[in-house]
Amino acid sequence: MSYVKDKLSFVSNIYKEKCPHCGEGHVFEKGLSVFKIPVMKERCSECDYRFEREPGYFIGAMYLSYGLAIFQGILGFLVCNALFPGLAIEWIVASVILPMLLLSKKNFKWSRILYIHIFPW
Structure with missing residues (x-):
């Protein structure tokens, strides 16, 4: 039971953008504009x-962000294809690109937080 609770806590901390060490503090600054790049706090x-160990620490998070975006694009395609079979190619392309664009800011945050949780120091 403890194993399941630990895994749920892990996923919950990533979703809520919490510190990997204590699970209480926020990793990113709150209240920024919708169009601004999220600002990461230096410490919990x-x-x-x-949070940031050295320059270039989050280069690996770029690959996680890429994977999240591809997953969202494929999911958008599958949902669009299931709900509207025989749709024009323009709409299918839009259904792939739109989720990627709308969730790009969230992907940036989640990929960094996931990277911190996977590789804590």
């Missing part, structure tokens, strides 16, 4: 955990 406000 609760446990003083340092």
Whole structure:
């Protein structure tokens, strides 16, 4: 039971954008404009955990973001194809690109947080 609880806590902390060490502090600044790039805090406000280890630490998160975007594009295609079979190619392309664009800011955040959780120091 503890194993399941740990895994649910892991997923919950990533979804809520919480610190991988204490699970309380937020990783990103709150209240930014919709069109601004999210700003990551240097340290956790609760446990003083340092998020960025060294320059270039989050280059690996780029691959996670790419994987999330591809998954969302494929999911958009499958949903569009299931709901509207025989749709014109323009609409199918839009159904692939639109989820990627709408969720790009969230992908940026989730990929960095997931990377911190996978490779904690």
